[in-house]
Amino acid sequence: MVVIPVELAGRSYEVRVAGGLLANIAQEARAFIRKPHVCIVADANARAHWGDSLARSLSSADIEARWYDVAPGEASKSWDSLARLTDWLLGQGVERGDHVFALGGGVVGDLTGFACAILKRGCGFVQLPTTLLAQVDSSVGGKTAINTAAGKNLIGAFHQPSLVLADLDALGTLPARELRAGYAEVLKYGVLGDRAFFDWLEQSGSTVVGLARAESEHAVAASIAAKARIVAEDERETSGARALLNLGHTFGHALEAETGFSDRLLHGEGVALGMVLAARYSARRGTIALADAERVTRAVDAAGLPSEIAALSLDCDGRTLAEHMLHDKKMDAGTLPFILLRAIGDAYLAHDVELADVAAFLDEQLQAH
Template sequence: MAVIPVELAGRSYEVRIARGLLDNLASECGELLRKDRVPIVTDVNVARHWREPVESALARADKEAVWHVVDPGEGAKSWQGLERLIDWLLEQGVERGDHVIALGGGVIGDLTGFACAVLKRGCGFIQLPTTLLAQVDSSVGGKTAINAGAGKNLIGAFHQPSLVLADLTTLDTLPDREMRAGYAEVIKYGVLGDSAFFDWLAGHGKSVLARESEALEHAVATSVAAKARIVAEDERETSGTRALLNLGHTFGHALEAETGFSDRLLHGEGVALGMVLAARYSARRNLISDSDADRVAGAIAAVGLPTEIRTLDLDCDGRKLADHMLHDKKMDGGTLPFILLRGIGDAFMARDVELADVAEFLDEQLG
């Protein structure tokens, strides 16, 4: 088992990474589960695979699982979905000292975490991420949110979990496309700050995607450790360090918006394509070589992730994509910082990017 501490003043917690953690759920959570009834939030797809094993694991410790099951997908992260969840938690008698379990991917973690952030001014929650993307990214760091008509994750709060249990066994039931989408976030940690990890992935990426235990644990643990270091330094994204984690996201979110935040382009696929665009735009500004941009694109293409906008068959131009970026949460004083590259493993925040230039660049990519 790999155990990664997330060091925050007075609110530190562990991320535990191994196979079989759900089999010993009650003992792993320990005193965090202080009542006999344990509220669990999940979605229909996850419940199909993991409801019975979780119920059995808790029953062995004389605890009863009570469930709030939502439909899968971003639609659950709405005002209505939040209201239904909060009403249910109140019906269950959840108190500030209790912990709610979020069993699922990023949508479940976001929705549950935000509900727990505002319920009675804050109660505890435990992340049990069941997708690779959630295990290496969204379950760690305390960002929680729901969506608004104007864009994704625009209503939310920073609310750290008390524990994260990344059971690698849950990835065995993950569709291959979802696994690849999560792998984009793994590559991201190499591109933004760890060239040695980027090189390691070049030789072991297929083993990670094949869910080979040793390679998978190393990839998840290395990714989580990288994020934990950044979160510890800049928990609320005020110094600019944590913003580095948004590598690929500004371009990716624009593409997600243009495709309607649908299965047409999964979040991880958007991030993958966004990283390629960030690398190519960095090369366009003579920050990195074309060969480095090609290496980023090659690493992403090698695992079947998208690298070309034109394959999305969008009915828009570069200006429309750039306009989506105006709703980005990172907008500050009318300007939007971009995460660009000085090299593989050397990301930085550029505050001098003109959206008109980005639009022109995107037109070139669309052509």
């Protein structure tokens, strides 16, 4: 087992990475269960795979599992879903000292975390991420949110979990496409701040996606450790350090918005394509070598992730995509900082990017290849 501490002032917690964590939940999370029952908010697919294992482990410790199922997909991150969940948690008598467990991917983690942030002005929660994307990204760091008609993740709160259990066994239940989408976030950590990790992924990425245990554990643990360091430095994204974690997301969210936040483009696929676009745009501005931008593209291609906008068959122009970016949470005083690259492993926050120039660049990408 690899244990990564997330060091925050007075609120530090552990992320544990290993196999068998969910099947041993009663022992792993016993410190966060203070009643003879625990509320578990679960993605319906995750519960189908892991519900019996969790229930058996809890039952062996005389703890009852009380389940709340959430439909898979971004549509569950809505006002209506939040209202139904908070009403259910109140009906279960959840108190401020209790912990709610979130079993599933980023959707369940975000929804549950936000519900716990506002329930009785804040109760605890434990993250049980079952997707690669959630294990290396959304389950760590305390960002919780729901979506609205105006955009993705625009209503939310910073609310840190008390424990994260990243069970590597859960990755074996994922569809191949979803596993690849999660790998995009792993690759992101190398591109934004760790060239040696990127070099390793160039050689070992196929074994990570193939779920070789040693390589998967290293990739997940290294990714979490990288995020933990940045979160500890800039928990609420005020200094600019944490904003670097959004590499690929500004372009990616625009593409997700244009595809209706649907399964036409999974979030991780949007991030992968967004990283390629960020690298190419950096090369266009002369801040990164074209050869490095091409390496990023090849790494994304090698993982079976999209690297060309043309593959999405979008019926729009660059201006339309750029306008989606106006709803980005990073907007500040009417300007939008972009996370760009000086080199692989050296991302920075650019405050001088004109959206008109981004629109022109995107027009070039839409017409290319």
